Amino acid sequence: MSDLRVLNLVPSEASRFFQQQIDTLDSLGVESTTLSVPGRREYDDGETSGRSVLDYARLYPHALAASFGDYDLIHANYGLTAPHAICQPNLPVVLSLWGTDLFGKYGRVSRFCARWADEVVVMSPEMASALGRESHVIPTGSI
16 A cells, blocks of 8 residues: 555546546555636536636645645646646646647646656657657556
């Protein structure tokens, strides 16, 4: 059993992909706490439409306060949660990019934050190549 405690940041806990990830980690003994972006949510697999910049900004104080808790690392799931992770001073940062966060209109945010993350996970070799930094390729469904 693992004694690893992870603080997850995610746009929406309703993503089936994210729930599968949490279930798998739980089965491996990884203890997880999840903070999601407040505000109106769209439930189509992590899509971020329906939330404003202010909604995303409202996540930061919660992430910062939680980073002082008993966690081993902070895991930013999706590029738009990455600024919250890299701006807290307490925990190592793992950033998982899901695709549209790297190739979509906010890709520059993801690329910038990836420079400051301790580790980055991407879903394909194409994403790794586009990111331009060392990363771990773990295809969807291969957790």
